[in-house]
Amino acid sequence: MTEPRRRERLRPLELVTFAALVAVAVGAITLMATRDPILSLIFFGATFVIDLVVIAMLMLAVTPNKQMDGEIRPDAENHPHQ
Template identity: 65%
Template sequence: MTEPRPRVTLGPGELVGLAALVALFVGLITLMVTREPIFSLIVFGGTFVLDLVVLAMLMLAITPNRPADGERQPETKND
């Protein structure tokens, strides 16, 4: 028999790290363009929060849902 492939998912630390990396990139680009450190910190913070929300929504979209309370799971026949 073939074994099912393990599902590779990102952990919470990896998701926060990815959001921080993207926000750092946007913050540095903003700093280089405007030369205003306070404004670039604001852009960094806003981008970080926005990235976290978007990544969380994407993880919810790909995570299989459990059946709701009271629902039955479809029965499978092993013929």
């Protein structure tokens, strides 16, 4: 079995970081609009959790190695009748 590449190991960290950045933006906007830090923290937490769930669901919908319709496999070029 091969070791996962660095990109594959860091992928979850990238997704969590993206969710955190979106949540920080929503929290900052809420803080600037309402001047209420408690409400801002609530919006930050809710946005972070919702973003994580949405990103996880989108990642489940993607099949990374699925062959596209009409795509020719590299080994099919040499053996067209198999």
